[in-house]
Amino acid sequence: MGVGAKFDSSSYSCGFSIGGVSVEVESGRAADLHWVDPLVPFLSATKEADIIIRIEWVSSLQNSSHRRLFDSGSVWRMYEADSGFVFDFRASTQGILPYKRLLVSSTFRRATLQMSEECFADGSHSPYPFEYPLDELLIMHRLTQEKAIELHGTGIVRQNGVANLFVGHSGAGKSTTTRFWTDIEDVEVLSDDRIIVRRDGDKTEEQIRRSARNDNGDEDRSALPNDHSAQNDKKHKMRMYGTPWHGEAMFASPNSAPLTRIFVLEHGHGNIITRLSSSQAVAELFARSFVPFHRHEYVDSALVFLEELVGSVPVYRYSFEPDQRAVEKIRHFND
Numbered sequence: 001m002g003v004g005a006k007f008d009s010s011s012y013s014c015g016f017s018i019g020g021v022s023v024e025v026e027s028g029r030a031a032d033l034h035w036v037d038p039l040v041p042f043l044s045a046t047k048e049a050d051i052i053i054r055i056e057w058v059s060s061l062q063n064s065s066h067r068r069l070f071d072s073g074s075v076w077r078m079y080e081a082d083s084g085f086v087f088d089f090r091a092s093t094q095g096i097l098p099y100k101r102l103l104v105s106s107t108f109r110r111a112t113l114q115m116s117e118e119c120f121a122d123g124s125h126s127p128y129p130f131e132y133p134l135d136e137l138l139i140m141h142r143l144t145q146e147k148a149i150e151l152h153g154t155g156i157v158r159q160n161g162v163a164n165l166f167v168g169h170s171g172a173g174k175s176t177t178t179r180f181w182t183d184i185e186d187v188e189v190l191s192d193d194r195i196i197v198r199r200d201g202d203k204t205e206e207q208i209r210r211s212a213r214n215d216n217g218d219e220d221r222s223a224l225p226n227d228h229s230a231q232n233d234k235k236h237k238m239r240m241y242g243t244p245w246h247g248e249a250m251f252a253s254p255n256s257a258p259l260t261r262i263f264v265l266e267h268g269h270g271n272i273i274t275r276l277s278s279s280q281a282v283a284e285l286f287a288r289s290f291v292p293f294h295r296h297e298y299v300d301s302a303l304v305f306l307e308e309l310v311g312s313v314p315v316y317r318y319s320f321e322p323d324q325r326a327v328e329k330i331r332h333f334n335d
Contacts, residue, residue, distance in 0.1 A: 268319025
């Protein structure tokens with residue numbers, strides 16, 4: 001499926017938004033703006049995108065000579081470059097060299113995505129520049145620059161506005177919980193596997209900062225409102241966003257909702273709900289978060305945000321039995 005908008009006489013542009021992060025993609029080839037199905041609902045017009053990416057085709061890509069920061073053991077590797085980072089992507093069906101490479105600035109605001117002509121020359125594979133996991137890696141790393149985090153969970157919004165986030169490791173019952181809810185009640189499922197949580201309304205603050213940056217990208221603090229620091233001290237409400245990265249139940253919505261409660265799922269007996277202390281909640285959520293662990297500042301930033309999150313939203317441990325009674329327990333639960 002292809003969706004593209006003309007950018008100028010030699011370039012095409014299209015954008016998408018995930019978890020409050022907007023991305024604008026530019027390429028000289030309209031065919032590059034072909035999107036894998038999970039991303040299509042997240043396509044959107046972008047005016048001042050958080051991330052701007054230019055796609056370019058090169059004859060071939062060689063192995064990176066930069067210092068390796070992380071190796072996924074399968075599809076991608078990450079390296080540290082002089083002015084940012086390099087992500088190399090490989091596939092056994094396309095040889096031993098990278099078939100695409102993302103070169104991105106240290107703030108994850110500007111990037112170039114290089115595609116190898118050599119790897120696609122025989123026409124046996126169709127190039128989808130933003131196929132998984134590149135899209136998730138890009139958003140996950142951008143979130144390290146903002147007050148936001150990606151959590152392993154299912155987000156369920158009831159018609160009365162109550163929005164519950166059920167977090168859990170793989171096999172904890174997220175997709176099962178989602179199916180029970182959709183069988184019993186008309187709910188909106190933002191995702192059955194991965195949810196992004198951020199301050200509610202925080203993008204307005206980020207837009208203020210962006211407009212205050214000078215030509216070098218540095219922040220001109222004289223252009224910020226005088227009460228900016230005071231705004232940062234306020235207790236923020238939280239909002240959860242759907243993502244394209246769904247689980248077994250196949251729910252992936254571009255919508256969002258103010259977050260009411262968080263439940264940490266675990267299999268048990270009796271459907272028991274237990275309020276967690278702040279320290280317990282931070283530990284449980286961190287263990288179920290998607291944080292780039294290769295840089296300590298990213299980890300520290302995630303922990304700081306989680307402390308703010310659990311101070312704003314109640315977090316419970318939910319030891320449940322996998323049947324519809326587990327849903328009824330939540331439906332009639334009051335803090």
